Amino acid sequence: MGRGDKKRQFDPGFRAGAVWIVKETGKPVAQVARDLGISRYTLQNWVKNDRGQAQGGELGESERQELARLRAERAAWERERAELEMERDVLKRSVVLWVKDSMSQ
Known part of the structure; x- marks a missing residue:
């Protein structure tokens, strides 16, 4: 065999985590x-195997379209969240600079 004689075993938690990441x-x-x-x-x-267990088979066309729409919507929310976090961080830094400036006067 290629990498040794023993077959690697993975616990169910690791498997579930790997599938979740995908x-x-x-x-x-x-x-x-x-x-x-x-x-x-x-x-x-x-x-x-996870897809087969979770859905009981293949997705229909309408389900695939809905899934694609939901994924696109989620991606848009993620982009918006990232932008809002950047704006928040800029405002935090601005407040810190303003406080330092007002205390030094």
């Missing part, structure tokens, strides 16, 4: 597998 981040399976140090084929099987 589903929630939208990152490619190969990238997540590489980051976790596992085979992309192993992770692909876990994701495929």
Whole structure:
């Protein structure tokens, strides 16, 4: 065998976490597998099994469209949240500078 004679075993928590990362981040399976140090084929099987268990089969066309719409909406919210966080950080720094300036006078 390639990497030894023993087959690696992964606990259910690790498997669920790896599948969650793929589903929630939208990152490619190969990238997540590489980051976790596992085979992309192993992770692909876990994701495929999870989809089969969660949905009882393939998604219909309307479900795929709804999923795509929800993912796009979530991405827009994430961009908006990031922008608001940057604005908040700028305001915090401005207040700190204003306080320092007023105390030095």
